[in-house]
Amino acid sequence: MSRADETYADEEYRYELENRMRNLLWTVSGDYDLDVLPDVESFRDSKYISLYDAVKQGAFARFFSKDDFGMYLVKKLYLGAEEVPLATLAQMCVDEAVADKITAERKGVATLRRKAFEAILDRDFDTLVRMGPVGRLKAAMLREGIDSSYKAEKRVQDQLDELLTLRNAADTMDVIREVDALYNRLADPGFEKEHGTLEQVMAVSAEDLRKFNWQDFLNEDALEAAAQVMNQAENAVHTDEDETERRKAGKILITEEAAQKMYSYIELNYGRSYLSEAEQQRLNRRICRGVHADCKLYFTDGILHDYVKENSAYVIAGRVLEANKRFYRQNQRVARHNIEALGNILRRSLQARNEEERTEAAYGAIIPRKLWKAGRTEDARLFQRIMKKQNTDFVVDVLMDASGSQRNRQHLIALQGYILSAALSRAGIPHRVMGFCTFWDYTVMHRFREYDEGREADWRLMEFYSSSNNRDGLALRATADGLKDRPEENKILIVLSDGRPNDLVVNRPNTKNPALYTGEYAVKDTASEVRRIRGQGISVLGVFAGEEQDLMAERRIFGKDFAYIRDISTFAHVVGRYLKKQVDEMD
16 A cells, blocks of 8 residues: 555544544534544544543533633633643543433443543553642542542542532532632642632633633634643643654644634744745745645744734743743853853864964975985975964854753753853854744744854843744754855754654645654654755754653664763763864864
């Protein structure tokens, strides 16, 4: 079977599965106008999980108000609640509120629920234990659902008993009150004091919400926003962020209207582009080809520098900036040592290239003490040649993976980027620093500093934050496109990445869609792009900023030219060794 046939068959399978799950959801809810995206991806883990999720959603839509519940979740998030624990508790409360009601009518649901709980517990147990109070409560709820005689330790059992009271929930506000109480007690005890009581949460206006969530912006539908939050966070419980994106890598159908608003969303959440529309179109036509056809590039200085309005994305970027600064202050001594050490390594290497090399030769400046050889020996080396290499012919680009898989270590990557940029400034090497991530078909290129800016620009690396997916091959191609036009003879591209290229592809209407950019396919494309760039005379160095299990993928992408940083204190030594090698080998 050809790749095209396999892709078509997979799409057909997904389409049929979605239809079956929607039919189940509609049958249970009795509402055939209900339009909720089924969680098809979890079917790969267990059909029981997916089917029970459809039953649960349908039952909640029948017995309660999904609109009111969804609006509460969005308002709570707007006021600063953390997405994963809130959505996890919301799913638990929804389950307990509908389980007895739907089981009374459909006896087979009890077996389906038990098998789904067994599959979730088997898949997620270790992760739930590490989640803290919310995870332990969910594990206890799953065990009780499998065996009603189960009893947890007293503190958790008290919380579980409270959760189980939702089996008698009379209306949606009963469910909302329990979610809110559990969140404030288990996930964020200081929430009410800092952000507001449940009454204040419910008082958030629709106008406030319009600037908060991308689903609201596209569809003005808080229900869809809440459903998206709950689905994404439920997946985040059982896997790390990068694996979540990999599991979700597939084709998501969006409307033509949503596609038309896409550019406005990118502008709202990543800042205005510093390129004109005509410049962007020219770049897209030249760079977005082959496997990246129908993709787009978006160049910006970031939302903190050129924002459209102070929405939630702007607030989050500001919070991440302050967190990165705090991390720098905590590691200031180590950072300064690395900057000095790496800067000195580079400066000494360049000075060595600039030193005069004197050799005896058959021509050049005459050496008086060797004149006695004239006519007496065959040795014609009576002269001295002075050779000198210039150190002004180097330029460096630093490209940083800013996808969501880096979120847990974004403060560390920001510090690494700052150390590298400050060291290059110290050595007097012109350099540019860019971050990249991909949302929908846009690969966003975030410029932190330009080649010839002064040292003060290095501090902008503290603005680094991560989100969405990563289409590494396209980002590399776009970066090299600007680097190769620099006048310097010797060019170096340094890439800070986690070895996990992964782009969630959007199925856009009326266009030829790119292939799924994930797994082996994405690694091969990124490695091919690295080889192509090296073929243009640009040295490419990978600095690994990921999990150890992804080291092989990084090695396949960058070959022998990559550095693995296990500890920030060794950053200058490890990276300096590779850069010194590049400088010494260049003519």
